[in-house]
Structures are given as structure tokens and as C-alpha cells.
Amino acid sequence: MTTAEPARTQPNEVLRHVKAVAPHLRIDTLKRALDVVQAMMTGQSVNLSVLSGHLPGKSSVEARKRCAERAFRDKQLTRELFLSLMFPSHP
Numbered sequence: 001m002t003t004a005e006p007a008r009t010q011p012n013e014v015l016r017h018v019k020a021v022a023p024h025l026r027i028d029t030l031k032r033a034l035d036v037v038q039a040m041m042t043g044q045s046v047n048l049s050v051l052s053g054h055l056p057g058k059s060s061v062e063a064r065k066r067c068a069e070r071a072f073r074d075k076q077l078t079r080e081l082f083l084s085l086m087f088p089s090h091p
Helices: 011-021 027-043 048-052 061-073 079-086
Strands: none
Touching: 011 027, 011 079, 027 048, 027 061, 027 079, 048 061
């Protein structure tokens, strides 16, 4: 018996949507924010040690933890931006 996998959203489609929400941010900054949001939702935590296990990449857990720390310290990545990524408004 196999389990159904969730539908995967195309990364470019998500980035286009997010770029429309925050046109002033660079794509790499938005990608980092999206990775952290996805890790928060997958790990159901904001603890950096937990998030690091859910961030993409093959780097060490410590390197991914530093990546999450940078995302939270980045002054461009505001609380409002993170909230808009986690709870997009529907027209």
C-alpha cells in the first residue's frame, strides 16, 4: 500500500507570488524566507535546532541553523512579511 504525496507547488510560481508581495526584496532573500517558513510549518516550531533539520540543502545542521538565524536577523524580513507568507490573503 502506498500513501499519496501532497501536491507540489512549482518553486517558480511561489517565488513569483512572493515577489509580488515584496517586490523590493531580492530573489535569494525571498527564497531564504520561504525556506524558513516552510521549515516552520513542517517542523511545527520556531526553535532554530528544529528548523535546521527541515531546511533544504546538504550542508551541516549547524550551517542550516546559521542560515535560519540570518533570516530572522535580516531587517528586510519583517514579521509582517513572514506572516504574509504563512497566511496569504485570499481575494
